[in-house]
Amino acid sequence: MVWGMRVALISESFPPDVNGVANSVVRVAEHLHRRGHHPLVIAPRPASASRAVGEALPYPVVRIPSVPTPGYRAFRLSLPAPGVAGAVHAHRADVVHLASPFVLGARGMAAASALELPTVAVFQTDVPAYLRTYRLGFAESWAWGRLRRIHNAADRTLAGSTATAADLLTHGIDRVWLWRRGVDAERFAPRYRSDRLRAVLAPRGETIVGYVGRLAPEKRVDLLARVARMPGVRVVVVGDGPERARLERLLPDAVFLGTRRGEQLARIYASLDLFVHPGPHETFGQTVQEALASGLPVVAPAAGGPVDLVEPGRTGLLVRPGDARDLAEAVGALVASPERRRTYGAAARAWVAGRTWASVGDELLAHYRAVAGLGQPAAAGSTGVTDTAAETGERLCP
Secondary structure (H helix, E strand, O other), rough: OOOOOOOEEOOOOOOOOOOOOHHHHHHHHHHHOOOOOOEHHHHHHHHHHHHOOOOOEEEEEEEOOOOEEEEEEEEEEEOOOOOOOHHHHHHHOOEEEEEOOOHHHHHHHHHHHHOOOOOOEEOOOOOHOOOHHHOOHHHHHHHHHHHHHHHOOEEEEEEHHHHHHHHHOOOOOOOOOEEOOOOOOOOOOHHHHOHHHHHHHHOOOOOEEEEEOOOOOOOHHEEEEEEEOOOEEEEEEEEOOOOHHHHHHHOOOEEEEOOOOOHHHHHHHOOOEEEEEOOOOOOOOHHHHHHOOOOOEEEEEOOHHHHHHHOOOEEEEEEEEHHHHHHHOOOOOOOOHHHHHHHHHHHHHHHHOOOOOHHHHHHHHHHHHHHHHOOOOOOOOOOOOOHHHHOOOOOOHH
């Protein structure tokens, strides 16, 4: 059956924002368009200074008035505004996709319920964990309550990792399915390694240890301070955020490159010797996957998404979350062994080769069809939690 689905993607973030939620929504919308479906994106309006980026996209984007998040002005929070339900209705949506719903997503869920539309909610941001990091742990219980109301009103919740799925079940969220992210293995590839760039980043031939991502407290980039002091090591940090000034003081010998995109970012990844992601709150870990595609061994905490992405002793090393000494020792072991790095890097590249955005996009289409009542099971590779598993926590079942 050929069915051009009309999908309303309601997201807490969208470009020009640079984060995992924004990136995945772009990829989903691109895939829908390529497959002959009809996406609509509803997202917070960017700051006026960012609007020059433009939106020359082959699908409509509806922007909702927004304000900067206190303490993190680059991230926008949508304001209460009419029009979400109207936009969904005008699009004649068959399915509503809620990307990391919390503020705008809650209104999207209400609109979908009022219009009696099937919904898929994707859990991508561990808001309760972030509240603990920002010393707002008193609000953690409230956050989980809000997330339960949103996700349990949806027909299906998609989690990016087994650890995240288990956490959702523990906190009373039902109908959880596993849906991982894709990676552009053409863009992120070892062939973009640049000796010229390496000479600029590490003029004395140091081993280059890189981090790519937002510079925010929950990412724990401060744990790289011990690594940055290691002899013969140059730490390179790609990204921006409210922690940048503090981190530049904490890591005075590191190279801070700011936000990079596209081919430039791909060259940086490929020109590293190994990749470190110290944050323990990743629901998936897209930059980890991009590093693996770039042929890099990865050091990451044994928590959240990286547990599914990094195979210890084959593609990288997992360390105790929040332990700077353990992190530095793991990095040191790889710095001392170029051959081990090459072996891990080759295995990393091979491991992610089939994780294309096209394949995971087709899995997502199967989830849409399932909630829309077409009776088609999720595609191979997707995993759901049966009613029994939801009650007992025993396992994820295909």
